[in-house]
Amino acid sequence: MSTPRGIRNNNPGNIDFNPRNAWQGQLGLETGVPKPRFARFDEPENGIRALGKLLINYRGKDGMPGLGGKGIDTVLETINRWAPSNENDTQAYAAAVAKRLGVRATDPINIKDHATLREMVVGIIVHENGGNPYPDPVIDEGVRRALA
Numbered sequence: 001m002s003t004p005r006g007i008r009n010n011n012p013g014n015i016d017f018n019p020r021n022a023w024q025g026q027l028g029l030e031t032g033v034p035k036p037r038f039a040r041f042d043e044p045e046n047g048i049r050a051l052g053k054l055l056i057n058y059r060g061k062d063g064m065p066g067l068g069g070k071g072i073d074t075v076l077e078t079i080n081r082w083a084p085s086n087e088n089d090t091q092a093y094a095a096a097v098a099k100r101l102g103v104r105a106t107d108p109i110n111i112k113d114h115a116t117l118r119e120m121v122v123g124i125i126v127h128e129n130g131g132n133p134y135p136d137p138v139i140d141e142g143v144r145r146a147l148a
Contacts, residue, residue, distance in 0.1 A: 004129040010041035013051035048142020076105040097123035
């Protein structure tokens with residue numbers, strides 16, 4: 001079985017490459033695939049950092065009408081932004097991540113809380129790659145960098 005793209009690229013959130021995003025440790029567009037799309041990072045900690053930073057940045061974006069408070073502040077809104085329904089089963093994705101957090105997908109969360117951000121990150125890594133290959137210190141360092 002081959003290693004998932006997100007793991008090969010040190011980009012376990014499968015963040016699309018955008019030259020305007022000068023992410024810490026970003027090496028450029030992925031290589032060795034027929035249709036390159038995702039960013040590559042120098043180490044998984046920086047890919048996890050970028051994933052966490054994006055989730056934190058979503059907080060200031062418009063959420064879904066009638067859900068949570070102002071801005072994106074629920075698991076469902078976050079995953080809807082992260083993995084749009086034209087590419088994903090957003091409801092199932094959000095339900096799986098919310099279960100990890102021990103909340104309903106429509107409950108408000110504090111994404112700047114270390115434990116909450118960490119579980120969101122791990123939930124996304126598992127969903128995007130079919131599992132989480134990283135030891136706790138790698139995840140913890142990526143989340144620490146995202147919150148710094």
